[in-house]
Amino acid sequence: MAGAPVKLGSVLSICVVLYAVYFRKNDVGDIRLSPVKEHLLHLESENQVAAGILQPRVALGYGACHDLFVNATSLLDYKYLKGAPEHFNEISTNEEFHKSFAYFFKHGAAAERFMSNSKLYDDLIEKALKLPDTRWTIGGNAPLMARRFHVEGWKVLLAAKMSDKLKAYIPNDIQIVGNADKEEVKDDIHMILEYKADEKFGIYTAPRANRYIMHNDENNPLLSSLEKFGEYLPEFNPNLLVISGLQMMDNYPFKKDDAKDLRAERLDLVKEQILSQPLTTLAHFEMASYVDLDLLLQLTTKVLPYVDSVGMNEQELSNLCSVLEYGEVSVVADSNPRVATALDQMRKIFNIIRLKNKEHGNKRKLTRIHVHTLAYQAILTVKNSNWKRTKAAAAKASLTAHRHVCNNQNIALDKCKLLLDDSFSTTTDNDNNSRVFFEPSKPVACWEEELDGVNVEICVAPVLICTEAQLTAGAGDNISAAGLVLQVEK
Numbered sequence: 001m002a003g004a005p006v007k008l009g010s011v012l013s014i015c016v017v018l019y020a021v022y023f024r025k026n027d028v029g030d031i032r033l034s035p036v037k038e039h040l041l042h043l044e045s046e047n048q049v050a051a052g053i054l055q056p057r058v059a060l061g062y063g064a065c066h067d068l069f070v071n072a073t074s075l076l077d078y079k080y081l082k083g084a085p086e087h088f089n090e091i092s093t094n095e096e097f098h099k100s101f102a103y104f105f106k107h108g109a110a111a112e113r114f115m116s117n118s119k120l121y122d123d124l125i126e127k128a129l130k131l132p133d134t135r136w137t138i139g140g141n142a143p144l145m146a147r148r149f150h151v152e153g154w155k156v157l158l159a160a161k162m163s164d165k166l167k168a169y170i171p172n173d174i175q176i177v178g179n180a181d182k183e184e185v186k187d188d189i190h191m192i193l194e195y196k197a198d199e200k201f202g203i204y205t206a207p208r209a210n211r212y213i214m215h216n217d218e219n220n221p222l223l224s225s226l227e228k229f230g231e232y233l234p235e236f237n238p239n240l241l242v243i244s245g246l247q248m249m250d251n252y253p254f255k256k257d258d259a260k261d262l263r264a265e266r267l268d269l270v271k272e273q274i275l276s277q278p279l280t281t282l283a284h285f286e287m288a289s290y291v292d293l294d295l296l297l298q299l300t301t302k303v304l305p306y307v308d309s310v311g312m313n314e315q316e317l318s319n320l321c322s323v324l325e326y327g328e329v330s331v332v333a334d335s336n337p338r339v340a341t342a343l344d345q346m347r348k349i350f351n352i353i354r355l356k357n358k359e360h361g362n363k364r365k366l367t368r369i370h371v372h373t374l375a376y377q378a379i380l381t382v383k384n385s386n387w388k389r390t391k392a393a394a395a396k397a398s399l400t401a402h403r404h405v406c407n408n409q410n411i412a413l414d415k416c417k418l419l420l421d422d423s424f425s426t427t428t429d430n431d432n433n434s435r436v437f438f439e440p441s442k443p444v445a446c447w448e449e450e451l452d453g454v455n456v457e458i459c460v461a462p463v464l465i466c467t468e469a470q471l472t473a474g475a476g477d478n479i480s481a482a483g484l485v486l487q488v489e490k
Helices: 011-024 033-045 095-105 117-127 139-152 226-238 262-275 293-301 314-326 337-358 388-406 477-486
Strands: 059-063 065-071 112-114 135-141 155-159 175-177 189-195 209-217 239-245 282-286 310-311 368-373 378-383 423-425 434-437 445-451 455-461
Touching: 011 423, 033 388, 059 139, 059 310, 065 117, 095 112, 095 117, 095 209, 112 117, 135 139, 139 155, 139 477, 155 226, 175 226, 175 239, 226 262, 239 262, 239 378, 239 477, 262 293, 282 477, 293 314, 310 314, 310 477, 314 337, 337 368, 337 378, 337 423, 337 445, 337 455, 368 388, 368 477, 378 477, 388 455, 388 477
Parallel strands: 059 155, 059 239, 065 189, 112 209, 155 175, 239 282, 282 310, 310 368
Antiparallel strands: 065 135, 189 209, 368 378, 378 455, 423 434, 445 455
């Protein structure tokens, strides 16, 4: 639905409410699904990526890994959970592993943790490989986003150190940089512990499908491909630079002495790499699961003030908002937040980072935020900025969410459900009763507001949620990339 949010009490409000209630369900299910699907597909088909000399170019850093997918409740044994579930910044024992997993499992929240105990990690991988249905694939934010951009028609430069075995997962058309000449690379391995909605772990039930990621990385925390990437960027001349994978630094045991903070030095080089790009090259930062407050605070001074765009899920949204506003980490949040809550957090993040833009004297300003949740996509862009087609981008991100999780390009209505209500508030501010009414035949709602003295457009698209989840890991990377695909024009 285009236009400004409707005020309650108007005749139009009453009419649309009655229309929405009528449209909601019939005897065979939610009849909103078909018109929502058709309109989302229409928006996608009407907006295609340019080809030939107008083909957009994206450069993505940093890192890659082997992902080992395993059913979480097959690998972990509830009898080893001693005491209540508990959050740990890093994992060093089997008991901490079980407590940490249970903590996020019962919330249905995504998590990513570093295991400092290498022997325990190797033992867990050995145990996982003996289970049925385990599978290997490529992992890491940058490679997964790179493959999505490639599928959608972009020219791609990827920064990652990889073995030849891992490179085999990447399409030949993607240019990979990072290895030194004839360098033998030992790939980092991430264990992706997946679970489905309503799955049981002892007395706990997962409220939604999700994943818990464990790693014991050596390459990725050091951003080992950063320098090589810098050598290739000038000639590649990207339209979009994507910064991701920095969460691998989270709780990694960097060696420190009085004269040197290696993590801070590496992040300074990331900042310099962003600043080395012309303002015509848009810069996007992909958030992730962080718990190390020192690292998060470094990101708020060394990365966030220098990018045009930030992408994240609902957990990362809550965490970033908490760090920016209060200087505190938010470990877990509502797995299905109200639209109004997410929009208020987006507004706070926008205002605070725009203030940091000014404090750091940076010519590049935050002009885009994309939040993806189970139920909806929300994209905020500054009007008349370099970001285009926000409405179509929200639709494409929504479709990509379903396709990835169902692992199928075709969208079958019998495998879909909608969680977005027939109407939603645009803010939790009790003095503002502005609402948007969900019209199945025009499901992407867009309106304008004024923030930080500039006009912004906000678009919210419902997600046709996949009810038979096949893939959970990598969903955020594919969704974020899909949201960016239509917003950059060469």
